[in-house]
Structure formats: structure tokens, C-alpha cells
Amino acid sequence: MYGNDFSGPDDAAGGLLSQVEAAEAALREAAARGLSRSDGDGPPPGVELQDHFTALIEADQKIEPRDWMPDSYRRALIRQIAQHAHSEIIGMQPEGNWITRAPSLKRKAILLAKVQDEAGHGLYLYAAAETLGVTRDELVDLLLTGRQKYSSIFNYPTLTWADVGAIGWLVDGAAIVNQVPLCRCSYGPYARAMIRVCKEESFHQRQGYEILHTLAHGTPAQRAMAQDAVDRWWYPSLAMFGPPDADSTHSAQSMAWKIKRFSNDELRQRFVDMCVQQAEILGLRLPDPDLRWNEERQAHDYTQPDYDELMRVIKGDGPCNRQRMEHRRRAHTDGAWVREAAAAYAAKRSADPTAVAA
Numbered sequence: 434m435y436g437n438d439f440s441g442p443d444d445a446a447g448g449l450l451s452q453v454e455a456a457e458a459a460l461r462e463a464a465a466r467g468l469s470r471s472d473g474d475g476p477p478p479g480v481e482l483q484d485h486f487t488a489l490i491e492a493d494q495k496i497e498p499r500d501w502m503p504d505s506y507r508r509a510l511i512r513q514i515a516q517h518a519h520s521e522i523i524g525m526q527p528e529g530n531w532i533t534r535a536p537s538l539k540r541k542a543i544l545l546a547k548v549q550d551e552a553g554h555g556l557y558l559y560a561a562a563e564t565l566g567v568t569r570d571e572l573v574d575l576l577l578t579g580r581q582k583y584s585s586i587f588n589y590p591t592l593t594w595a596d597v598g599a600i601g602w603l604v605d606g607a608a609i610v611n612q613v614p615l616c617r618c619s620y621g622p623y624a625r626a627m628i629r630v631c632k633e634e635s636f637h638q639r640q641g642y643e644i645l646h647t648l649a650h651g652t653p654a655q656r657a658m659a660q661d662a663v664d665r666w667w668y669p670s671l672a673m674f675g676p677p678d679a680d681s682t683h684s685a686q687s688m689a690w691k692i693k694r695f696s697n698d699e700l701r702q703r704f705v706d707m708c709v710q711q712a713e714i715l716g717l718r719l720p721d722p723d724l725r726w727n728e729e730r731q732a733h734d735y736t737q738p739d740y741d742e743l744m745r746v747i748k749g750d751g752p753c754n755r756q757r758m759e760h761r762r763r764a765h766t767d768g769a770w771v772r773e774a775a776a777a778y779a780a781k782r783s784a785d786p787t788a789v790a791a
């Protein structure tokens with residue numbers, strides 16, 4: 434089963450990809466509308482900087498790197514984009530663990546491409562963060578010294594091949610639900626990076642779903658392995674949406690700035706509703722005895738993830754936190770010669786542009 438022959442999550446979810454395309458069209462329209470700027474990078478005469486910023490946000494225009502923005506907006510974006518970038522990079526590890534053990538050449542090639550995409554996502558996002566006046570070196574340092582976090586989901590182990598399927602379906606699935614609204618984020622470079630990331634994430638989700646579909650329709654042992662993976666990844670995936678709204682510290686301001694468009698609980702609900710339908714097609718059970726349709730709310734009731742566990746994992750006490758950070762530090766040290774070579778090449782090129790080609 435490949436491509437359009439396969440009725441996959443995109444169809445079942447009511448077209449996440451078409452939402453991305455709509456966001457892309459909105460981005461172009463916003464650019465074409467452009468509020469008048471006196472000299473291209475400031476407010477019209479007589480308008481205060483803060484008022485102009487607020488007017489741009491209210492008119493659904495994008496804030497660009499050249500625009501004035503409040504320090505708190507800049508700091509909030511740096512924090513969010515950097516943590517997102519770190520998550521993409523650390524997120525390569527759980528699946529990278531299965532590249533050498535993928536069950537066929539086809540599966541290996543697909544997984545390699547997927548893990549490589551995650552590296553690409555990290556790069557777009559570090560580049561988007563750099564437009565806010567921070568360097569990539571600083572951001573990497575914040576990660577390696579533990580002062581910035583990455584998504585708690587990547588601190589769980591990948592025990593079997595079916596985990597690669599469950600990660601694609603649930604973890605990349607939760608990432609898309611979170612990230613599709615970010616395609617409409619008020620900060621232009623982040624919104625544009627998200628459009629490309631979401632298109633690729635949709636492929637990731639589809640490949641995970643297809644792995645699980647194959648296993649769920651295989652031998653009893655394969656089916657049991659698929660179910661076990663879904664049982665272990667379900668609640669950590671729900672926790673990816675963050676603490677409940679009542680305890681979420683950054684949400685209200687982020688929504689006012691149109692960085693965030695929906696609350697943690699709204700997005701979590703959307704994800705649950707989407708997965709129920711997809712689990713039925715897969716023939717797998719979601720491990721929640723209280724999961725049921727609520728006619729009044731027109732949504733599923735479900736059991737909340739263990740938020741104490743989420744806080745423990747965020748604070749560094751998950752099953753794989755130490756291992757993930759050690760691996761990242763080692764990779765950074767091992768890559769020092771590449772950074773030195775790239776810096777030497779850049780220096781040589783700027784000293785004499787003609788010398789390099791020789």
C-alpha cells in the first residue's frame with residue numbers, strides 16, 4: 434500500500450494538509466495586503482512603535498525581523514522556537530535507534546529519510562530563531578547546559594520495531610495537530626518554517642500509520658507488538674500538548690500575540706477525536722477504558738495523562754533523559770572538527786572569493 438492507494442490519516446483527519454495549504458494561501462494574502470509602512474521598516478509617521486505592532490497583530494499581518502517588537506514578544510518566541518528546534522534534533526535519537534534494525538531495505542530507506550527530515554526541521558527552526566538576534570551557538574549551549582528544554586516525549590525508549598510505527602502515528606500526529614495552527618503564527622519566519630515542516634510531518638505520520646497497519650494485520654505476535662507500542666505511547670503523546678489550561682503559564686499572552694491560536698486542552702481534544710477514528714481503521718485499541726463519545730459536547734471524553742509524570746520527565750527524570758543528553762553532548766564534541774572546517778572555509782572565502790574554487 435503506497436501513496437494515494439492508501440486511505441491514511443490525512444483522509445481520516447479531515448485533511449490536515451489542506452489546512453496547511455489554506456494557511457499558506459493566507460500568508461500570501463497577508464503579504465499582499467501589507468499595512469502601509471512609511472519607509473518599509475517602521476510605523477507611518479506619528480504612530481507609536483507599540484501601537485503599530487499591536488495594529489499589525491490585530492490585522493493578521495506578520496511581524497518580520499526588521500519590525501520593532503516588544504522585548505517580551507522576542508524572548509517568548511526565542512524560547513518557543515529554540516525548544517522546538519531542540520526537540521527536532523533530540524527527537525532523531527529514539528528512531529535513529531532502529532535504523533540498523535529496520536526489518537527491510539524499504540523500511541530502512543524510509544526511516545533514514547524521516548530521521549533526516551527531523552534534522553532539517555531543526556535547522557529551519559534554528560535559522561528562524563536566529564532572525565530574532567540570537568546565535569545558533571548560544572542556543573545549542575542553552576540545550577547542552579540544560580537551561581533550555583526539549584519535548585518530554587523523546588525521553589521514552591523505543592523498545593520494539595512497532596514503536597517506530599507508534600511514534601510516527603501518535604508523536605508526529607500530535608506534533609502536526611500542535612503545529613498546523615503555528616502556520617498562522619504572527620511571526621513570519623516561524624509561520625513559514627512551519628508550513629514546510631507540517632507538510633513533511635504529514636508524511637511522517639502516514640509512514641508510522643502504515644507500519645502499524647501492516648503489523649496489526651500480520652501475525653498474532655506482530656499484532657500484539659503493535660498494540661503494546663500503542664499502549665505505551667498513548668499517554669505520553671497526550672502529554673505532548675502540555676499541562677492543562679488551568680496550569681499553563683505562557684498560554685494567555687501567547688494567544689494574545691497570536692503565536693498560539695488554540696489552548697493546550699483544545700488541541701489535546703482535537704488529537705483524541707482524530708485518533709479514535711484512525712485507531713478503528715487500524716484495528717487497534719486506545720488504552721483508555723473511559724474513552725467514549727459525548728453527544729452533548731460532540732467530542733470524546735477521555736482520561737487525562739499523568740501530569741505529575743510529565744513534570745518529572747520535564748525536570749530530567751524520565752527513563753532516557755540522561756542518555757539523550759549524553760548522546761547529544763558526545764555528538765556535539767565529535768562534530769567540533771566539522772564546525773572548525775566550515776569556519777575556516779568561510780574565512781578563506783571572505784578573504785579571497787576566487788581562491789576557494791581552486
Ligand SMILES: [Fe+2]
Pocket residue numbers: 521550551554630634
Ligand atoms: Fe519534525
Ligand SMILES: [Fe+2]
Pocket residue numbers: 551605608633634637
Ligand atoms: Fe516528524
